[in-house]
Amino acid sequence: MGIETPPATEEERTAHIEALxxxxxxxxxxxxxxxxxxxxxxxxxxxxxxRLTLTDAHVNSRKGLHGAVSAAIVDFSTGLSIASWDLRSQTGASVDMHISYLSTAGVGDVVEIVATAERVGGNMAFTTCKIFKIGENGEAKLVTLGQHTKYVKLPGQQTAAKSS
Known part of the structure; x- marks a missing residue:
């Protein structure tokens, strides 16, 4: 049996994700x-x-959160959630992304992005991302819901041999 690595502390995990x-x-x-x-x-x-305060760079011609920006947020944040799973430094390659645009947010709005690695396996990771607009009263309104599948096999990992 190998020696098990102790779980990362909250500080170690946060420092790793901030550096990434x-x-x-x-x-x-x-x-x-x-x-x-x-x-x-x-x-x-x-x-x-x-958390992110939206600027002109984040909105479309109608002054709402741009769909392409939402997609970039989903891609970026779900990769971080995968890295937070086991402190890996590579977050994988996108295989599939599905995004539902449920509401909108605009310049000056604060959005909270919650990315969750639902399952991280040897080859694939399945993640979700929720982008909320935070109102003045602190109420969170769901703006975007993303599901993202990534190929995450790390370099040097062996795959099981196929039987003929």
């Missing part, structure tokens, strides 16, 4: 434009919550 968030925004122009101001609000195993 910084690396991803520094290395991706689209993440830099849309998500460099996103603040990490909380991290637990498989769940990452961010």
């Amino acid at each position: 968030k910084q690396r991803l925004t520094a290395n991706s122009t689209i993440y830099k434009i849309f998500l460099s101001d996103a603040a990490l609000h909380s991290v637990s195993r498989g769940v990452v919550t961010l």
Whole structure:
């Protein structure tokens, strides 16, 4: 039997996700434009919550949260949720993304992004993302609901041999 690694502390998990968030925004122009101001609000195993105040860069011609920005948020945040699962440094490649646009938010609105890794396996991860508009009274209204499947096999992992 191998030696088991002790579970990460909340501080270690948060520091790992903050460092990954910084690396991803520094290395991706689209993440830099849309998500460099996103603040990490909380991290637990498989769940990452961010807050972002929307600017002109986030809205469409009708001044509502742009669908492409929502997709980038889903992609970015669900990758962080996968990394928070086991502190990996790679978040995988998108296989499928489904997004429902339920409401809207505009410039100056604060959105809370809750990304959850529902299941992280050896090859695939299944995630959800909810983007809420936070009202002045603190009430959260669901704006976007995303489901995201990612291929997450880590380099060097062996796959089971196929039987003929």
